[in-house]
Amino acid sequence: MARDQARRxxxxxxxxxxxxxxxxxGERVVGVDNDSDHPPEVARLPxxxxxxxxxxxxxxxLEPDLVVASLSVPGMERNLLRLESAGLPYIVxxxxxxxxxxRDIVLVAELAGVPERGRALxxxxxxxxxxxxxxxxxxxxxxxxxxxxxPKPLITPGRPSWITDLSALxxxxxxxxxLPKESDVITGxxxxxxxxxxxxxxxxxxxxxxxxxxxxxxxxxGRIRAVREGRVHVVWEGLFGRPGxxxxxxxxxxxxxxxxxxxxxxxxxAGFPAGRSEAPAPQPVA
Numbered sequence: 001m002a003r004d005q006a007r008r009x010x011x012x013x014x015x016x017x018x019x020x021x022x023x024x025x026g027e028r029v030v031g032v033d034n035d036s037d038h039p040p041e042v043a044r045l046p047x048x049x050x051x052x053x054x055x056x057x058x059x060x061x062l063e064p065d066l067v068v069a070s071l072s073v074p075g076m077e078r079n080l081l082r083l084e085s086a087g088l089p090y091i092v093x094x095x096x097x098x099x100x101x102x103r104d105i106v107l108v109a110e111l112a113g114v115p116e117r118g119r120a121l122x123x124x125x126x127x128x129x130x131x132x133x134x135x136x137x138x139x140x141x142x143x144x145x146x147x148x149x150x151p152k153p154l155i156t157p158g159r160p161s162w163i164t165d166l167s168a169l170x171x172x173x174x175x176x177x178x179l180p181k182e183s184d185v186i187t188g189x190x191x192x193x194x195x196x197x198x199x200x201x202x203x204x205x206x207x208x209x210x211x212x213x214x215x216x217x218x219x220x221x222g223r224i225r226a227v228r229e230g231r232v233h234v235v236w237e238g239l240f241g242r243p244g245x246x247x248x249x250x251x252x253x254x255x256x257x258x259x260x261x262x263x264x265x266x267x268x269x270a271g272f273p274a275g276r277s278e279a280p281a282p283q284p285v286a
Contacts, residue, residue: 006066006112010059012079013051013070015242016093016108017042020068022245023109023117031062035205037273038238038246056082065089066111072243073204095243096182098165102126105245121245128248129169132255136171139259146175146196146226149204149241153185162243166251172198172258192220198257199224199232204241209234209269233257236271 010031011017017036020029026041033051036042046062049055052075059067067083067090070076083090091111095101102122109118145167149155157163158179167174175194176186201215212234216227226232239250249271256266 008062008064008066009112010048010062010064010067011036012048012054012059012067013072013076013242014038014238015072015244016068016070018242018244018246019093019105019108022121023105023112023114025108025112025114028112030064031059052076052078054079054082056086056088059083060086060088066091068093068108070094093243096160096162098162098169098247101162101243101247104243125245125248129166129251132251133169133171135262136169136255136259139171139262143172143197143258144175144194145172145258146191146194146199147240148199148201149183149237151203151210154188154191155183156186157183162247163240166240166247166254167258170251170254170258172254188218188220192223195224196226197229197231199226200240200254200257201232201234202237202240204237206237207272209236209272212268231257232268233266234269236273238273239271 007028008030009020009025009028011020011029012033014036017029017032018038020026021039021041029045031046031048032042033054034047034049035051048058052073067088069079069083069090069092071092071094080092093104095104102125105122106115106118109115147157147163149157156176157174158181159177160182164174164177175196199215201210203210212232215232216222221227235253239246239253253266253270256263260266
């Protein structure tokens with residue numbers, strides 16, 4: 001594919017959609033998965049099914065010259081087999097680390113013939129994160145963070161994850177950074193044993209924040225430092241679960257959760273879109 005031919009683009013997951021719009025390519029996007037919900041302009045676009053089970057016939061009917069697929073969630077490989085069978089032109093984004101997300105942003109921009117936009121967006125994201133990271137590095141302690149992607153079974157991110165990268169940049173550490181997989185199943189007893197300083201509940205696909213009392217009431221969790229000190233937070237997965245440009249917004253919230261004495265307190269539940277909850281949005285860092 002020539003690098004200036006991506007004029008009719010289909011996105012098959014929310015993070016891809018957010019990358020496309022952040023690059024100023026919204027007018028070229030002709031269809032998206034059911035779960036894409038940002039920016040608001042996405043609401044006008046045809047819906048092609050859930051990101052784990054896209055209707056490829058609907059995709060083909062839009063006559064795209066580029067389909068931006070993903071493997072960010074297990075199960076998405078089914079879409080790839082169908083795209084291949086239909087003979088549709090596609091690329092696959094599968095970012096695990098933060099640098100890989102930057103790489104994929106540049107790739108999408110190049111395929112759309114706007115490489116300078118990709119480089120500019122990545123430079124901006126890097127600069128914004130670096131500024132907050134430099135300030136976080138002055139904090140006297142590195143809190144241990146427990147991240148929770150899903151409750152039954154408990155799923156947490158491991159070493160090859162942008163979550164581990166962002167935690168380190170926030171002058172903190174992912175409590176399960178030793179796990180060799182991008183995400184893995186753990187037990188509640190393991191969380192208790194690692195005694196995190198902060199608990200971050202970020203359930204993938206959750207539309208409303210779970211009640212904090214359901215988290216802290218888990219058997220034995222009263223012994224966890226984060227629970228004893230009231231540092232259990234519920235955050236929308238759109239701020240951390242999508243490998244795209246809005247991770248910088250999540251990072252601005254994360255440094256508050258990790259270092260409230262330095263950055264000021266943050267809401268215990270944050271980021272959920274209007275209409276989905278009454279939780280306040282994350283506040284910018286002064």
